[in-house]
Amino acid sequence: MKNITIIGVNYYPEDSAIGLYTTQKAEYLTQRGFNVSVITGFPYYPYWRINEDYKQKDKYYVEKINGVSVYRYKQYVPQNPTFVKRIKHILSFTIGSLSNLNKVPKPAVVIAIVPFTSAIFLGWLLKLKYKSKLWVHIQDFEFDAALESGLVNKNKSIIFKFLFFVERFLLKRADVLSTISKGMMEKLERKTKKKGFYLTNWLDTDIFNKQFNEPHPYLSDKNTFKILYSGNIGAKQDWDVFFLLLDKLKKHEKIEVIVVGEGANRKFVEAKLKDYKFTQYYKPVPFSQLPQLLASADLHVLFQKDNVIDTVMPSKILGMMGSGNPSIVTGNLDSEVKVIFEYASAGYYYSNNQLNEIVEKLLKLKMDSRLRNELGNSAKDYVNEFYSKEAVMTNFMNELERVLS
16 A cells, blocks of 8 residues: 655645645545545635634644544634735744654655645655655646735735745656646746646536535525625635626616625625625535535626636636536636636636626526526536546546556
8 A cells, every 4th residue: 555645735624625626636545545644734714714623622633534644733824814924824834744744654655735835845855755756736826826816016026036936946846747727737837847747626526416406595586596606705806896797787686696605805795795785695605515506506607807817727617617507707818717618618708897798698698598508508518528526536546656657
């Protein structure tokens, strides 16, 4: 039985975004006979506070979850994650996790999950100590995302020159580099001059293909056209455009807009939603309820900032498409998401300055259930063919066996 160590700050009981994928990957490896250890932090996402069930636990805590040995360090978690506080958050996890490197059995392969980029440093130390293979998997280019989303201003160029230098140095220590979209593959090659391995995120299509007799309680009104945003409420979404859309929808009847999520901008968004009579905010649902929630919407929306392009492939897109309902997405018109949406006939993709066109299409979808069904079924078929968990994990296992050989 070969040992594999995964290093990443997000893990179960976090059941969305990176924590969900890392957990499913670790448990998949365990089911296939590997001895898997995970070096991680205490669960905090998306609420940006330590999970209540873990608050009273020791700073270093070890547990066994579904066959996976989990080594945790209680990292600093800022309630208001500014750039400086995020750096402190990263350093806290990285420095605190150093001692956990000595607790895992000698790994044949170390998988470092980015973010954080500092997870690569921890993985590199294990590589040096045990001559392990180092696989770096990039879910998000965190420094690029910080610049593009406006989390920091660009007059901190000296700091970012240093951060990008460190990033390139660490990436070049890897034996395998992988990331989740074609655009990110190109960015990775520009940074490292190396070819990466395409390892997209996935959808557990067996769960999402279930039929539900009743709508989710958050979307139970059968007399309204239900528009849903479900996901992180953070800096990468364009909330200004979202609220401009709500202004234009005020005069239209039988429309309900539901926001489900948590994140750094949640307080602002929740307060602003109270200005509209046809909106509702709810906290995130457990992953077990997510398929029913997404399937209960008539239309999904996602407003991304125009200047964020191919730094990240939003994982929520797969759930939206797998729900069997159409979506309207905005963002950079050169984005890979736009290409996928058009190829899959999953809905409509716009730039954020096309607000009138968005409203027109939204109202057309409201009136045309046949069009909604066509787009929704097309989106679902595309995800089932190209993004099923089994297909992606088989691809991952084939590459892992090559690395181990």
